[in-house]
Amino acid sequence: MATMRAIQIAQYGGPEVLTLRETARPQPGDGEVLVKVRASGVNFIDIYQRTGLYKNPLPFTPGMEGAGTIEEVGDGVEGFAQGDAVAWSMKPGGYAEYAVVPARVLAKVPAGISLDVAAAAFLQGLTAHYLVKSTFPLQPEHTAIVHAAAGGVGLLLVQMAKSIGAKVIATTSTPEKAELARQAGADHVVLYTSKSFLEAAKQITDGRGVDVVYDSVGASTFADGLKSLRPRGMMVTFGQSSGPIAPFSPLELSANGSLYLTRPNLANYMQTPEEINWRAGELFGSIASGALQVRIDSAYKLEDAGKAQEALASRATAGKLILHPSA
Numbered sequence: 001m002a003t004m005r006a007i008q009i010a011q012y013g014g015p016e017v018l019t020l021r022e023t024a025r026p027q028p029g030d031g032e033v034l035v036k037v038r039a040s041g042v043n044f045i046d047i048y049q050r051t052g053l054y055k056n057p058l059p060f061t062p063g064m065e066g067a068g069t070i071e072e073v074g075d076g077v078e079g080f081a082q083g084d085a086v087a088w089s090m091k092p093g094g095y096a097e098y099a100v101v102p103a104r105v106l107a108k109v110p111a112g113i114s115l116d117v118a119a120a121a122f123l124q125g126l127t128a129h130y131l132v133k134s135t136f137p138l139q140p141e142h143t144a145i146v147h148a149a150a151g152g153v154g155l156l157l158v159q160m161a162k163s164i165g166a167k168v169i170a171t172t173s174t175p176e177k178a179e180l181a182r183q184a185g186a187d188h189v190v191l192y193t194s195k196s197f198l199e200a201a202k203q204i205t206d207g208r209g210v211d212v213v214y215d216s217v218g219a220s221t222f223a224d225g226l227k228s229l230r231p232r233g234m235m236v237t238f239g240q241s242s243g244p245i246a247p248f249s250p251l252e253l254s255a256n257g258s259l260y261l262t263r264p265n266l267a268n269y270m271q272t273p274e275e276i277n278w279r280a281g282e283l284f285g286s287i288a289s290g291a292l293q294v295r296i297d298s299a300y301k302l303e304d305a306g307k308a309q310e311a312l313a314s315r316a317t318a319g320k321l322i323l324h325p326s327a
Contacts, residue, residue, distance in 0.1 A: 006096035010059040012052030015306030026100045028074035039119035040094035041065035042308045042321040063094025065123035067115040077103045085109040089123035090267045097325045107280035120320035121294045125283040128156040130269035140165030142211040150177035152320040158184040198224040219243035231257035295319030301327045
């Protein structure tokens with residue numbers, strides 16, 4: 001029986017529940033492929049699943065994003081072949097040497113883009129894409145706040161917003177991260193640890209407020225984010241790195257200017273292979289042309305997955321963290 005190394009979670013908890021095990025190598029079923037994982041992305045959703053904030057049946061192998069080469073093709077799969085370089089997201093199992101992935105969530109990785117970059121960019125790049133293209137379709141006349149602008153999603157989000165021509169107010173926690181946000185194209189950068197981004201947003205917009213807030217931080221930024229918006233502006237909360245948002249009355253939306261609030265997730269913006277291919281095509285095209293720069297902060301061995309998640313949770317990193325399952 002062929003085996004592989006994989007991280008498994010048998011109970012919810014801290015990084016210590018990420019256990020490296022020797023386990024049976026899976027076989028692809030109908031409509032699935034077996035991918036030899038060359039790199040897997042480390043994301044906050046992995047932490048939410050590890051702690052039980054997002055429930056998965058136990059035990060399970062975490063990792064919602066990866067890139068590698070197809071080892072085996074299951075029955076009924078069309079358009080993919082053994083040896084193809086592919087990337088996927090929103091399917092657990094990336095923290096392993098091999099992963100079975102439904103073909104419907106795969107995208108081919110073009111020649112010239114490394115599998116490290118593909119794994120680093122896919123989930124977060126598709127997230128940034130749906131945020132600026134679909135959730136709140138940015139236009140050149142819009143002003144947006146991007147929180148955690150030096151993070152994996154943040155750096156991509158700033159670049160995509162600027163490619164559209166929108167004005168970006170980026171928030172970061174340190175001067176070093178502020179410089180990364182500026183390099184990504186942010187028009188204004190606010191260190192929210194020492195200055196009110198609400199006051200800055202009002203000043204920059206002459207008191208009007210911004211059109212949209214893209215907020216992956218959650219508890220510590222949500223309230224002032226609402227106050228930063230113009231009448232009928234949109235709050236897009238898509239993460240909670242500082243903790244979940246406290247319950248609040250919908251009347252607050254009215255009181256702050258008849259605001260819109262949405263809590264999207266990537267799975268709902270990847271409903272069909274056509275939609276995935278559209279988003280992935282634009283993402284990889286921008287990377288290949290040099291219009292979109294992907295920053296990889298660090299790469300970890302599979303056995304160091306806990307350290308990688310701790311580093312991500314500390315919010316001390318800038319850019320993407322990845323695992324090398326076969327290293």
